[in-house]
Amino acid sequence: MSWWKLHKRDKPGQTTSTAVLASASIITRDQVRSVVGRKQEWQAQGWDFYRTVPELKSGIRWAANGCSRARLYIGRIDPDGSSRPTPVDAQGDDLDPDLVARLLAPLEELAGGQLGQSEMLRRFSVHLDIPGESYLVGFDDPKTNERRWLVCSPSEITSVGGGGKVRVQLPESQTSRIELSLDETTLIRLWRPDDEFSYLPDSPLNGLQEPLRELQGLSAHVLATVDSRLQGAGLGLISDDVTPASPQQSDGPNPIHSDPVTAALIEAASASLKNRDSAAALVPLLLRVPGSVEDKFKWFSFATELDEQVLPLREGATKRVAIGLDMPPEALTGMADVNHWTGWLLSDTGITMHIEPKLGLVCDALNSQHFRPAWEALGVPDPENWACWYDTSDLKQRPNRGPEALQAFKEGLIGAGPTRRELGFADEDAPTDEEQNRSLVQQIVQSAPSLAPSLLPFLGIRIPETEAAEAVADAVSDNPDAAVESGSGPAELPAASAATPAAPPALGRPGPPDPPSVTASASESAALEWRTSCLDMAVRRALERAGQWLINRGGRGLRGQFRHVPLHRIHVELAADSDQLDAMLADAYREFHAATPGQPCLHQAVDHYVRALLLAREEHHRDYLARAIAQAGCDGQAA
Known part of the structure; x- marks a missing residue:
């Protein structure tokens, strides 16, 4: 026996649950004659107004189209109720695959899957807004022997005799009808309960009959006046x-x-x-x-003059209808101060206050009358901990969220898939592993040019100077004594060009200093270390001058934002352009030049080194400075 038949039967020793929502119930044999086919006068008038008043039809379809874009999913209920149910597919590997299959089975079958559920939600919305009630009918199609689901209005379903049967109007044609026995059919009634008598249906049209008749009469008067002319x-x-x-x-x-x-x-x-x-x-x-x-x-002339008060009266009646409908009035009447920048605010309000309550009513009805009984029949443990809920994220997407998605991706808050979706790209546009690696290397080289000599070969770019340095390093590691005798070593690398302030290869990865035995004696190494310390002070002074210039240029806001950042590191946080370097470094070397007269090589090397740090937004390191001075050919000069 199918699970949908099992869940309709009372279990031995167990009475039928009385915890039933007032807005949904399964129609039994005893209820079919008293419930099905009972229509009130205002419900029939509501359908007439829906067909003849375009403003009303537009408003009801606005809400219906919004509901149709929601997606149903199965999730675990939050114990404290502070958040929405967590989707099953977000539980990771914690759930048994067999349990997941049993949880999703009723949803996958309902209305033929996601596409059919979209139309199901749309029709539910229309029915709840016009007659105030709707019927969900599930039966085995005699032609295909497959489970079929229909959403019927009260006009499409009637009771037949007293044998517990109903006659359902099929959507194929006017003459397509089928008689179904309640023993073999799932018949669920959903309704918007009346505030006084909850067993009666209610809808916004129940209180809009007068303004709708007024709007209908004014429109007929305008049309008759136009025809008379x-x-x-x-x-x-x-x-x-x-x-x-x-x-x-x-x-x-x-x-x-x-x-x-x-x-x-x-x-x-x-x-x-x-x-x-x-x-x-x-x-x-x-x-x-x-x-x-x-x-x-x-x-x-037989023409009737158009009354000047007719159009304002019709606009007033339209506003009354818009206020009475279950939708934001501005969505029907329009707002002069709404543009594409603030339109999403109106949309979010309409979704939260009008569409989501209706979806909640539908989900509550489906949970109590369909899903939980079905999960019990399928043997799902603790079915009350699970629920079918709605996802309206597609409705709440703000326009042009690409920059926000990129920023969230950089901060690790979302993955690459959602980022591509927000930018309008498909998953097929994702880069391959090789393309990702090349892009990563390019980003590292651009942000840290000092790493270029070691990373550019990965991109297929060979640097002759780097190859020569690697050969010298290999020779030194293989035969250090020969290297000392021949005078070979890192000091033989070409000096940086004095014409370009770009970061020289000397700003490479900081590593252990060259062995003193290779380059100089112990006394000479001590002198070079002392000279490097003095030059380090000059570099820090210049970087502080440049950092103060960047802060002053940005105003008071930057002073507060970077008050905890040392001045000699401001250039790492704030970018500097090449055409600004002269102004930033004006008089930055006054004391340095006064203390080292007659040392143009050192002056030029330090200036090039500082400019390279500013443009590359790199921090200053003593090892970087020592290599820059060595490659500039200033090793033989005394400070």
């Missing part, structure tokens, strides 16, 4: 003293009236209504009268 060009009276042309009898489609004047009026009016280009719409009907007419001719 198109029924010919009026009547022209000519004095008997004037000799008009004798009109000839017409053989038109309208029969000639016994009164020739009346017949002529009818024929002229019908001709103008059928053909707006007819002469009858422009030339008045001419009649001859005995006696004198003012100035021998007088014209009468």
Whole structure:
């Protein structure tokens, strides 16, 4: 026996649960005659208004289209109720695959899956807004032997006799009907309960009959007035003293009236209504009268003047209807101060206050009358801990969330898939592993040019100087004594160009200093270390001057934002342009130049080194400085 049949039967020793929502119930054999087919007068009038008042139809479809874009899912209920149910697919590997399959089985079968559920939610919304109730019918199709689900209005389902059967109108055609036994059918009634008598259905149209009739009457009046202005060009009276042309009898489609004047009026009016280009719409009907007419001719118009108060009255009635509907009034009447930047605020309010409560009613009904009984039949432990709920994230997407998605991706808050989706790309556009690795290397080289010599070979770019340095390093590691005798070592690397302030290879990865035995004696190494310490002070002074310039240029806001950042590190946080370097470093080396007269090589090397740090937004390290001075060829000079 199918699970949907099992869940309808009472278990041995167990009575039927009385914890049933007031907005949903499974129709039993005892209830079918008292519930199904009972329609109230206002429900029939609501369908008439829906078909004839375009403002009403637009508002109801607005809410229905919003509900259709929601997605149903199965999730675990939060014990304290502070958040939405957590989806099953977000539980990770904690759930048994067999349990997941049993939880999802009723949802996957309901209405044929996600596409059918979208139409199901749309029809639920329309029915709850017009007659205030709807029926969910599940039965085995005799033609396909597959489970079929229909959402029926009260007009599409009636009770048959007293044998517990219902007759359902199928959507295929007017004559397509099927009789179903409640023993073999799932019949769930959903309704918006009346505030006084909860067993009765209610809808916004129950309280909008007067403004809807007013709007309907005003629209009919405007239409009649417009038609009256198109029924010919009026009547022209000519004095008997004037000799008009004798009109000839017409053989038109309208029969000639016994009164020739009346017949002529009818024929002229019908001709103008059928053909707006007819002469009858422009030339008045001419009649001859005995006696004198003012100035021998007088014209009468049969058109009704359009009342100036009609259009404001109709706008007022439209606002009353918009306020009474279960939707934001601005969505129907429009707002002058809403644009594409603030439109999402209106949308979020409409979703939260109007669409989500309706979806909650539907989900509560499905949980109590369909899912939990089905999970019990399928052997799901603790079915009360699970629920079918709705996801309206597709409705709440704000326009142009690409920058926010990129920032969230950089901070590790979302993955690459959601980021691509927000930017309008598909998962097929994702880079391959090789492309990702190349992109990562390029980003590292751009942010830290000092790592370029070691990373560029990964991109297929070979640097001759790097290859020579690697060969020297290999030779030194293989035969250190030969390297000392020949004078080979890192000091033989080419010096940085004095014309370009770009980061030189000397800003490479900091590593252990060269062995003193390779480059100089112990005393010379101590002198070089002392000189590097003095130059380090000059570099820090220049970087502090540049950092103070960047802070002053940014204003008071930057002073507060970076008050805890040392001045010599400000350039790491704030970017500097090459055309700003001269202004940033003005008078930055005054004390340094005064303390080291006659040392142009050191002056130039330190300046190039500082400029490279500023442009690359790199921190200063003593090892970087020592290598830069060595490559500049200033090792033989004393500070």
